[in-house]
Structures are given as structure tokens and as C-alpha cells.
Amino acid sequence: MKVAILGYGTVGSGVYEIITNGKSEELKNIEVKSVFARSRDKMHLATDDINEIINDNEISVVVECLGGLNPAYEFIKRSLESGKHVVTANKAVAAKYLDEFVSLAKENNVKFIFEASVGGGIPWLVNLERTRRVDEINRVYGIFNGTSNYILDNMYRNEQEFDSTLKTAQDLGYAEADPSADIDGGDVINKIILSNALAFDIHIEPNFPTYSMRNITKNDIDYLKKYDYAVKYIGETNVADGKYETSVMLSIFDKGSQEAAVELNNNIITLDGSFIGELKFYGQGAGKLPTGNAIVQDIVDIYSNIPRKDVVIKNELVQSNELTSKKYLLRSSVELGGELIGSVEKYENEFYSITKEISLSQLSELTKELEGKDDKYLVAKFH
Amino acid sequence: MKVAILGYGTVGSGVYEIITNGKSEELKNIEVKSVFARSRDKMHLATDDINEIINDNEISVVVECLGGLNPAYEFIKRSLESGKHVVTANKAVAAKYLDEFVSLAKENNVKFIFEASVGGGIPWLVNLERTRRVDEINRVYGIFNGTSNYILDNMYRNEQEFDSTLKTAQDLGYAEADPSADIDGGDVINKIILSNALAFDIHIEPNFPTYSMRNITKNDIDYLKKYDYAVKYIGETNVADGKYETSVMLSIFDKGSQEAAVELNNNIITLDGSFIGELKFYGQGAGKLPTGNAIVQDIVDIYSNIPRKDVVIKNELVQSNELTSKKYLLRSSVELGGELIGSVEKYENEFYSITKEISLSQLSELTKELEGKDDKYLVAKFH
Numbered sequence: 216m217k218v219a220i221l222g223y224g225t226v227g228s229g230v231y232e233i234i235t236n237g238k239s240e241e242l243k244n245i246e247v248k249s250v251f252a253r254s255r256d257k258m259h260l261a262t263d264d265i266n267e268i269i270n271d272n273e274i275s276v277v278v279e280c281l282g283g284l285n286p287a288y289e290f291i292k293r294s295l296e297s298g299k300h301v302v303t304a305n306k307a308v309a310a311k312y313l314d315e316f317v318s319l320a321k322e323n324n325v326k327f328i329f330e331a332s333v334g335g336g337i338p339w340l341v342n343l344e345r346t347r348r349v350d351e352i353n354r355v356y357g358i359f360n361g362t363s364n365y366i367l368d369n370m371y372r373n374e375q376e377f378d379s380t381l382k383t384a385q386d387l388g389y390a391e392a393d394p395s396a397d398i399d400g401g402d403v404i405n406k407i408i409l410s411n412a413l414a415f416d417i418h419i420e421p422n423f424p425t426y427s428m429r430n431i432t433k434n435d436i437d438y439l440k441k442y443d444y445a446v447k448y449i450g451e452t453n454v455a456d457g458k459y460e461t462s463v464m465l466s467i468f469d470k471g472s473q474e475a476a477v478e479l480n481n482n483i484i485t486l487d488g489s490f491i492g493e494l495k496f497y498g499q500g501a502g503k504l505p506t507g508n509a510i511v512q513d514i515v516d517i518y519s520n521i522p523r524k525d526v527v528i529k530n531e532l533v534q535s536n537e538l539t540s541k542k543y544l545l546r547s548s549v550e551l552g553g554e555l556i557g558s559v560e561k562y563e564n565e566f567y568s569i570t571k572e573i574s575l576s577q578l579s580e581l582t583k584e585l586e587g588k589d590d591k592y593l594v595a596k597f598h
Numbered sequence: 599m600k601v602a603i604l605g606y607g608t609v610g611s612g613v614y615e616i617i618t619n620g621k622s623e624e625l626k627n628i629e630v631k632s633v634f635a636r637s638r639d640k641m642h643l644a645t646d647d648i649n650e651i652i653n654d655n656e657i658s659v660v661v662e663c664l665g666g667l668n669p670a671y672e673f674i675k676r677s678l679e680s681g682k683h684v685v686t687a688n689k690a691v692a693a694k695y696l697d698e699f700v701s702l703a704k705e706n707n708v709k710f711i712f713e714a715s716v717g718g719g720i721p722w723l724v725n726l727e728r729t730r731r732v733d734e735i736n737r738v739y740g741i742f743n744g745t746s747n748y749i750l751d752n753m754y755r756n757e758q759e760f761d762s763t764l765k766t767a768q769d770l771g772y773a774e775a776d777p778s779a780d781i782d783g784g785d786v787i788n789k790i791i792l793s794n795a796l797a798f799d800i801h802i803e804p805n806f807p808t809y810s811m812r813n814i815t816k817n818d819i820d821y822l823k824k825y826d827y828a829v830k831y832i833g834e835t836n837v838a839d840g841k842y843e844t845s846v847m848l849s850i851f852d853k854g855s856q857e858a859a860v861e862l863n864n865n866i867i868t869l870d871g872s873f874i875g876e877l878k879f880y881g882q883g884a885g886k887l888p889t890g891n892a893i894v895q896d897i898v899d900i901y902s903n904i905p906r907k908d909v910v911i912k913n914e915l916v917q918s919n920e921l922t923s924k925k926y927l928l929r930s931s932v933e934l935g936g937e938l939i940g941s942v943e944k945y946e947n948e949f950y951s952i953t954k955e956i957s958l959s960q961l962s963e964l965t966k967e968l969e970g971k972d973d974k975y976l977v978a979k980f981h
Contacts, residue, residue, distance in 0.1 A: 233873055241731045336874045348624045349894045476859045490887040491719045497878035504873040511732045
């Protein structure tokens with residue numbers, strides 16, 4: 216089976232390396248025929264003409280590793296339309312155009328698979344899909360982003376400030392020059408949207424409560440440590456009574472929890488099923504070989520004709536910001552009061568308010584009150 | 599597709615409940631036709647005549663939930679010989695007769711699947727199998743036994759002695775009246791043998807280094823806590839250079855590790871792949887619905903004709919007890935000395951010796967030295 220790889224950066228080169236050097240029986244019949252890359256001197260199979268790939272009837276699988284929306288969207292669409300299976304690690308394009316890609320794949324009797332786009336090397340989506348053959352899922356949540364975890368872990372263990380930690384992460388190549396996607400929620404938003412599609416048959420817009428983690432300070436970590444808490448950046452969806460509630464925000468875990476124990480840029484993702492209870496999947500959420508591996512697994516599924524369950528978007532659930540009642544921590548330079556606040560503690564000249572058990576809607580009333588008065592406020596959910 | 603369940607205890611009744619009450623599309627075409635159980639008054643489908651099931655051509659899958667070696671061995675064999683697929687949660691019979699069952703299944707063109715026998719509800723074996731389609735596995739290890747973890751967790755968190763904790767576990771139904779299989783290694787031995795088969799194509803005898811956990815004391819836990827360590831009961835196999843090394847023993851982890859964070863009777867199992875790095879799978883390792891769920895997943899694989907990879911026993915690896923060099927903790931009432939010991943500390947009238955980095959063979963020299971002098975000695979590996 217012949218494959219084309221679009222993009223020869225970290226992930227694309229990882230896919231090439233695994234297909235070329237892997238020793239399993241399954242890989243013996245998979246061959247990279249062409250690589251879409253800007254220049255021929257990067258690797259001998261490179262072409263900068265996408266039409267060479269689209270028009271090549273020998274190529275049955277296109278692996279999209281370009282990232283971003285364009286030209287990834289166009290190339291995926293054209294690949295599907297020309298009867299090629301598409302495998303991608305690109306969460307941005309998959310989350311935005313999921314409906315369209317799923318329909319196009321169906322019309323053209325090919326597969327659109329995106330395992331590597333969520334959790335990198337962790338076999339998350341395939342296990343979510345597998346769980347649903349028997350079980351109903353009530354909840355998914357997890358550390359979906361390695362960069363934010365690297366920053367929080369470093370702040371926690373090495374008592375660093377956010378800015379210096381971000382700089383270290385950038386120097387090590389864990390964070391981009393513009394870190395917004397990782398620390399303001401964009402990356403997790405895409406990953407929870409894709410997880411929602413497989414867990415709950417919904418394709419949602421990114422219009423759910425999302426709070427950046429960029430305001431967290433060493434002082435906040437110290438305050439939480441005092442009570443044996445760790446803080447992680449979490450995407451989460453809960454489902455009940457025909458409703459779903461999705462959010463992306465900092466969440467507070469007991470120091471002894473599985474989430475608190477996730478170091479460096481690793482990920483951990485949890486599903487909660489009616490029969491199975493909580494299953495957690497831990498591993499490297501990014502990187503050349505882990506992500507490359509997840510992509511090659513998708514290719515093997517196509518080659519082996521494994522009947523992966525089609526993504527079916529039913530959108531039968533209604534969005535709610537009132538499904539769960541949780542306590543939240545709000546840290547601000549101005550004091551919060553009123554009915555929703557349970558207790559306030561002053562620590563190093565900042566007010567740490569813990570709310571009563573409130574909804575996400577009620578939380579947003581509180582954060583609106585802070586906007587304009589203290590734009591550096593922190594919000595975190597007690598998990 | 600019609601199924602018979604052998605045994606209607608915890609697991610068997612869980613399988614029945616999930617098939618009957620589950621709401622997924624996949625379950626609509628699966629029906630329990632017969633249950634092998636001693637009396638008809640326990641459930642309406644019961645028969646105490648195994649021949650009724652074996653001779654029923656409508657039944658294409660036999661689910662063995664009897665436990666133990668007999669009559670499970672005979673019933674599995676007869677089921678396979680009569681062209682029925684067999685799914686089992688019975689690690690004892692699967693670990694002992696794996697070769698024979700795999701051959702019989704192949705001859706009769708049916709499946710022998712045993713996902714639920716290792717890790718209960720955790721999709722461990724299926725992910726091990728999947729990983730190997732692309733990757734080579736170098737190591738598997740984990741907390742495979744919920745009862746031993748319940749005991750260690752309770753001793754650690756509630757500062758209890760071993761005996762009182764074991765009694766609590768027995769009262770709660772987590773431990774058997776005869777706890778030997780859980781605390782002396784028998785259960786983990788079977789589970790690591792089955793994991794080895796899927797990870798490394800070997801079917802090994804239970805003749806590898808195995809140390810009971812029944813000698814652990816509150817004093818040991820206190821000593822380890824002093825250094826921010828937790829201790830867990832671990833099955834482990836390492837593979838390199840054409841050799842394998844398997845052991846079952848207490849192992850010492852940093853307090854902040856994923857393993858240390860496993861509470862109650864949960865399990866966590868890790869694989870280390872050349873490309874993928876470490877993947878960890880966490881969940882309920884036992885119990886009616888989690889284990890039942892894993893069995894029903896196997897049935898769905900058979901129904902959906904998912905091409906599960908055949909277990910192929912090649913036995914190309916040679917057993918070694920010299921593959922890894924690790925530090926070990928030995929606690930004894932007599933003092934150890936000699937070349938293999940790195941340091942000794944006296945704590946509450948016991949000697950806590952930490953070895954240099956030594957092999958499992960060298961460890962066994964040390965424990966042989968203790969036998970007869972102090973039969974209550976403790977041994978634990980620094981993970």
C-alpha cells in the first residue's frame with residue numbers, strides 16, 4: 216500500500232522514519248511513495264506539486280502533517296474527493312471541518328482518521344471508540360496539552376515564575392514563539408471538540424467556557440501547595456439528561472492523584488463509562504516518534520481493513536453551562552463578596568476566594584465582575 | 599449471535615447484565631442463550647449439564663467465568679474442539695494451557711481471547727497487541743493485582759499493620775479467605791505470563807524470581823515514607839539482546855509517580871515501546887461490571903469479525919536473571935554485609951540494607967543468606 220506524506224517537519228519525518236525502520240510484519244507492505252515538501256533537498260521523495268500526489272492512483276493514503284488550516288483543508292478535501300484515505304494529526308483542521316470531512320469520506324467510500332490529533336502517541340480516540348461499542352460515556356477530561364503541563368510542572372517542582380518557565384519551555388522547543396494556542400486554550404479546545412465527537416456524537420463550536428492559564432503565578436502555586444493541591448490545565452466534558460457541558464480551564468487536584476503525578480510534557484486522559492468506571496490513558500502527547508506512531512497505527516488500520524467505527528455526528532445533546540456544580544478558586548487583587556462566595560483568604564496581598572458549589576454560568580458572573588478591575592485574575596476549578 | 603456463560607458468580611453475572619442491559623448498537627445482536635450454573639433457581643437460563651451447551655450448534659461463543667483449573671480446562675477444550683469461540687477471564691487456566699488453547703483454536707478456526715484475565719476492565723492486552731503492529735516492546739510492568747494494592751494503599755494512607763488491613767480487605771470482599779494468590783504472587787505470575795505472551799511471543803513457566811508481599815510491616819512503610827517513597831506489588835518483564843527477565847515483587851516508587859498515586863484496588867499497567875515510549879493504562883482491575891465489560895468487548899470483536907492478531911508463541915527469548923542491574927532494599931533482623939551491600943541503616947531495631955546495583959541472581963544469594971536466620975525478611979526493588 217502506497218502512502219504520501221504532506222509536510223516533512225517533526226511529525227511527517229517521524230511517520231517516514233517509522234514506516235521505513237519499523238520491523239513489524241504489518242509495516243512490510245506499507246511504503247512511502249511521495250512527500251509533499253518545499254524542496255527536494257530535504258528528502259529524496261519530496262515534491263512541491265500537490266497535484267502529483269492527488270493524481271497518482273497508486274497512492275491510496277494521504278497523511279496530512281502540515282498543521283494549520285490552509286492549505287491543509289484544501290489538500291484533505293481534494294484527497295478524499297479523489298478516493299484517497301486521509302490520516303491526520305492536525306487537530307485544528309479536523310476540529311473545524313470534521314462534519315465535512317466525515318461526509319466527504321463517506322461519499323467517497325474512504326476513511327478519515329485522526330488518532331494522532333488528540334493525545335499524540337496515546338491511543339485515546341481508538342479506545343474511546345472501542346469503549347462505546349459496549350458502554351455509555353458520561354465524562355471525558357484530561358491533560359491534553361504537553362506544553363501547559365510542562366510549564367505547570369516546572370512551576371510546581373522548581374518553584375519558578377510563569378514567565379521564566381515559559382522561556383525555558385520555548386528554549387527547549389516545548390513551546391512556540393507565540394505560545395497562545397498552548398496556554399490560552401486553543402489547542403485543548405480542538406482536542407476536546409474531537410473527543411466530544413467520538414464520545415458523544417456531537418460536533419460543537421468553540422463557544423464554551425474557556426479560561427487561559429497565563430495568569431498563574433508562583434504565589435498561586437505556593438497557596439495551593441499549602442493545602443496539598445496541584446493544578447493542571449484541563450479540558451472536560453460532562454454529559455447527563457440530554458445535555459453536555461464542556462470547559463477548558465485550570466483545575467485543582469489532590470497532590471496524590473494520577474493527574475498531579477503527570478510530569479514534564481506528558482498527557483493523561485480519562486473516560487468515565489457506566490459499566491467500566493474510570494479508564495485513564497497516559498503517555499507522550501506530542502513528539503516525533505509518539506505522534507508518528509499514532510499516525511502509522513491509523514495507516515495499519517486502513518491497510519488491515521480494520522472496521523473502525525464511522526464518526527456519526529448526531530448533535531442530539533443540548534449545550535448547558537449549568538450541568539455541574541463545583542467549587543472554584545478565584546484569585547484577585549480586589550476582594551469578591553456576595554452569595555456565590557464561600558470563603559476568602561488573604562495570602563501575600565492577594566485575595567483567594569473559594570466559591571460555593573456553583574455552575575459555570577454563575578462562575579462567569581463572578582469573572583465578569585473582575586474584568587476591568589483586575590485583568591490578571593486567576594480562575595481554577597476544584598476537580 | 600448466541601452466547602453461553604459458564605459460571606454465574608461475580609463476573610458471569612456481570613457479563614449477563616451488560617449484554618442484557620447495554621444500549622449500544624453492537625449489543626443488539628448478541629444474546630445469552632444458556633448459563634452453566636449449579637441450579638436453575640439462580641437464573642432462568644441455567645443448566646447444570648455442560649453437554650447441553652457443547653452440543654448446541656446455535657451457541658457460537660462460550661464465555662468461561664468459572665475460575666480455577668478444573669473443570670475450566672476441560673470445558674474450554676471441548677468448546678474449542680466443537681468449533682465454538684472461547685472468551686475467558688480465567689488467568690490461571692489461560693496462563694497454564696495457553697499453547698494448547700491457541701493451537702486448538704487455530705485448528706478449529708475459532709478464537710481464544712482472554713482480555714479480561716489481565717487488568718480486569720483495563721483494555722491492556724488489546725492495546726499491547728495493537729502497539730506491536732508498529733512498535734517493539736522492551737518492557738512491561740505494573741500493578742496487576744487490586745487486592746495487594748488495596749492492602750498497601752491502606753497501610754500507607756491509614757498507617758495500618760498488614761494483618762489488620764488484610765482483615766479489612768477480607769471483610770470488604772476485596773480479599774479471599776485464603777489470600778495467598780493475591781499476596782504471595784500467584785495471581786500476578788499468571789497475569790505477567792499472559793502479558794509476556796502478547797508482548798514477547800513467549801509462553802513461560804512460573805519459575806522466575808517471585809517474592810511474596812506478606813512480610814511487609816507498618817515499620818517498613820514508615821521507613822520508606824521518611825524518604826518520600828511508596829511501595830507497590832509489581833510484575834515486570836524486561837527484554838533485551840534476545841533475553842527476557844521476569845520478576846514479581848514489591849517495588850519502590852517515588853511518592854509523586856503514577857504508580858504511587860494508584861489508590862484502593864485499582865491497577866496501572868505500563869508498556870515501553872521503542873517508538874512510543876511509555877504508555878500507561880489505569881482502571882479497575884477487577885469487579886463485576888469492569889471485568890464483565892472486558893469480556894463483552896471480546897465478544898463484540900468476535901461478532902464484528904475484528905481481525906485480532908493471533909497469539910503466536912515463538913519462545914525465541916532465553917530466560918535470564920542477569921539482564922537488569924537494580925538497587926534493592928532488604929529489611930531483616932540480622933545485619934547483612936559483604937560486597938553486594940551498599941549501605942545499612944538501623945531503624946526501629948530492624949536493619950534496612952540497600953544493595954549496590956545488582957542482578958536478580960545476586961539478590962537471590964542475599965535472600966538465601968537470610969533464609970533460616972530471619973524468615974520474615976522483606977525484599978523490594980527500587981524501580
